[in-house]
Structures are given as structure tokens and as C-alpha cells.
Amino acid sequence: MCKGAYALGVLKMYEEELAVLEELLGQRRWRRGRRGKWHERRALVLTTHMKTHEALSKAYEGVIAALLDDDTHIGTLFL
DSSP: OHHHHHHHHHTTOHHHHHHHHHHHHHOOSSOGGGHHHHHHHHHHHIIIIIOSHHHHHHHHHHHHHHHHOTTTOOGGGOO
8 A cells, every 4th residue: 555655646646645644653563663664755745735724633643643752753753
């Protein structure tokens, strides 16, 4: 699915890519080391390609979720 999300981004099918990224982030068993990249790509797609107020607030909430995610190890840098 990770490679499929990348391919959807190349094909500029951003809504479908966003759906796949949300499914990937919804599971916590597989590919846990890539969760930080998925959070980052999700925020990028929401802020650059969706550009609605709802999408921007969703991106903001996603950044906070990424900071609180134990698998990203980003939040430990700021403590």
C-alpha cells in the first residue's frame, strides 16, 4: 500500500493518495518506522493540494497527532 500511495501521488490523484495514507496511519502493526513519512506526506497533500479551511485544520490536527505518535520519535526531540 505504501508504494501504491506513492504512485497515486505521481499520478496526481491526491484524494486517493490521502485515503491510502489515512488507512496506513490507521493501522499500527505494519511498517511502523515509516509512520513519520506518512504523517509528513499527509500534511503536505492537505496543505498544498486540498487548500480548504477544513483540510488545513485537518493538517494541523495531523501534525499534532504526529508529534504525539510514539512510533515517529519526533515528539521526544521537544521534551
